[in-house]
Amino acid sequence: MANALDRRRQAVGLGFVTPTVLVILAILVYPVLQSFVLSVGNSEIDGSGGYRFVGLQHYAELMQTSRFWNSLKVTLIFTAFSIPLELMLGIGLAVLMNEHFHGKGLARLAVLFPWALPTALNTLMWRWMYNTDYGLFNAVALQTGLAEQPINWLGDQTLAMASMVTVSVWKTSSFMALIILAGLQSIPRELYEAGRMDGMTRWQEFRQITLPLLTGPILVALIIRSMDALRAFELPFNLTDGGPVSATESLSLYAYKVIFDFIDFNLGSAIVVIQFLVIFAMSLIYIFTLRKKD
Amino acid sequence: MKMKLLGAGVLAAALFAGMGTALAADLVLSIGSRGYGPTVEKNLAGFKQANPDINVDWNKVSDVPNDARKLYVTGLTAKSPTPDVFAIDVIWAGEFAQRGWLQPIEGLVGADVIKAYNPSFLEAATLDGKIYAAPLYVDGIHLFYRTDLLEKYKLEVPKTWQELTAASKTIMAGEGPQFYGFVSMWGKIEGLFMNWLAFTNSNGGGFYDKDGKVAVNSPANIEATQAMVDMLYKDKIAPESVLNMRPDDARTLFQQGRAAFLMVQDFVYAPLAGDDSAVKGKFDFTRNPYFEGHPDAHSTTMGGWFLAINPNSKNKEAAAKLVEYFTAYDQQLTAAVEENRAPSLPAVYADPKMAQAAVLTKLGKDFDVGVVRPSATTGSLYPKVSEIMQTEVTSALHRQKTVEQALNDAQQQIEALK
């Protein structure tokens, strides 16, 4: 009896899961497997006819391509600079939003907007403000005397990277803030009241009560955002097209160019497989850190 | 009136030339919505009238060549039957033909029609003796300059790069800060490679040496490229922002009256001469300068667009008709007079109506010192070649590498391409 019931529930459950699994298999898993297969072979670009297994040849080629190493470096630098900044700002914003004050609705909306807008269009907005000859930033810089010559925001290699990080931080700090805010709100009020009894300062409260209890939400936010940053595509695509030289060419952008500019699906697939491994390794590191803390 | 009749006659002839039995068909045409100006719309209306049973869907592709290219590549790779007819940049012709993505047009487009095209343009779309696309229009890069400023500082129109640098310095000294001598499209785009070819060829160098071997790092090229670097950092006549400019960014600066010299394609003439232009009536253009001692050097890097037929198209005959219509005498004349598009039919230049397009005739003269990009010769490798050149020249312009090192690296990478 119990067995029959269980079997029925299993069948119904499987039925419920099937549409999702089918769509995910078709849209995510199959293409991903195809990328792995493509990355260790040579094939006609139209997919017709011969596929020849070549082992790790494309990976070996990448290891000797400076542009690949550059794009890996760009991706990692971009991630390494934007994530900590987003995290710090995110925590700050979350603490701020956890306070009671007038006009909170408007403030919350302001924080939410940058996240809700399409990255591609956000990027265009910023690109316009960065414009060397007509942009807002140079106008202000020149008129206030902060700069004597127009600053070449997107034309200088270091500045371009800094500009890209700025756009990313502007857009996603709010996302960090929201996740951390939820964590904040789940912290029992009593803890703070007890703290106040003990005469803790605000900073002590934050260090000793808030931060330790936020480890979970912070790690989740870090995982999600790092994955995003490591896949960054439309940000460099619309801001700089990877330039100047290749100073902002991310792995995704490089892969896209290899696939669709050079029409080399095999080499391009090798790049995205490596990118996948980097992302995978990054999440493992986070998860192990999380486990340890628990 | 007479002209109109003549035009109609030629139009009819062009139409009948390719007309077999009338066939009902649906075509998809891919061309940018602004690249060829309003002419596309006009042509489609005319075509519809002449061929009521052929329905043409206009897929407006991006006007950024690289974006349009990606679109074509993905479609053609997957053997998509549409678009039936698509506009390609001249530099893609060799590569696309080699990959089997273009339908040879002989036998589809009338032989007499093909014979009427400028043969040197056709060459860019010819592979192993087969013609793969029909030329729609050509363009090149020219040197635009401010007539009023040259007059104000009593300067001659510069013929050489040395003269241009000297003139820029004089004008910049007089006009004060936020005014630039020379602007162009030195962002990391195809236009940069075009610029580089103009500079190097005008110093007696170029992509190939006399024997047709790749000679990117020749002494003449190093000298010319160094001159580009010096314009930025030594003579400071070009702003560093030129390193992210596309052609229109440079055009806008020049049109605001903030630069003395502008080196870009012919398309800028119309906006510069427009009513809302600050430099209307105050500018002119000439061939690109050369380096002292090379007055015969060719320095007008050429470009242009072709119409091609998809080999997987289900309506090749109808597609060919559309190609013929777009490249026919009357349509080219209209595009020339109204949009300053240099015709690919030599006969059009002799048309009296071309008097209205005097600019075009003058632009056309610069094509006598034309330089073509190595796209037909490098075929499917061209995208990589251009990318390597853009990257290495950019790294020299950013002083990330010395000019010599950048060009040596480029030479080495190009030689390594298979």
Added chain:
Amino acid sequence: MQSRPRFGLYLLVGLSVVISFFPIVWLILTSVKTTGGIYAWPPQYIPNPFTLENYRKILFDSPELLLYVWNSFVVALGTTALCLGFGGLAGYALSRLRIRHAGVIMVAILAVSMFPPVSLLPSLFQNFLNFGLLNTYTGLILAHTGLFLPFTVWMLASYFATLPAEIEEAAKMDGMGTLRIFLSIVIPLSWPGFVATGLIVFIFSWNEFPLALVLMTQDAMRTAPVGISLYPGEYAFPWETISTATVIAIVPILVITAIFQKQIIGGLTAGSGK
């Protein structure tokens, strides 16, 4: 408890609001300038003259820019519906029906969502072409559904997990089938979860770039972010048109976010808390 200084707080809040909004404000200001005003030097902080000409031009001369917004709308709506439908069923089964290997399936779903979208492009493009799905709403909706289903399943599963088990058990005692329990009890109980998830998926789909870039090759089928990004010409980057089109394309998102900010925030924080 009001003894702590409030001035600093309001200063910080004000600063955050300004930083969040100024790019959007500058964009709107740009869109109501004339072409001359946009490229003026020194720049105009206040549009002079103020003009709605750019909007008129887009509405009447460049209808394709409005079409992009419509396309985004159709795709995002379709994606949301499919995601909620499929993801709701799956999330319910995985969190409440104690099916075998539920944990493994959940982790697997999370794992596949990590793959960079760029890697899906070549394969998806060819498969979609063969099935005639390129340049169709169905195609992009399907692709987006695949992309955002993992998120939906995780969100809804974690929401369902918070429901009290007694209600379902009581219904089971009454002899209700699983599907009926789901439809008539679980969904009504969890609509806040559905609303929050749906809004976020809608925004995700509206904003998605790489797949929309490659799977919609015809201009008339492009979504707003892609269509506007590709609008610059071979030679030109017409900021007057681009800024105006961008304003038009972000208005729907701004409105949705403004109206449903509580639900969206609730959803985002609930989904990531697990």
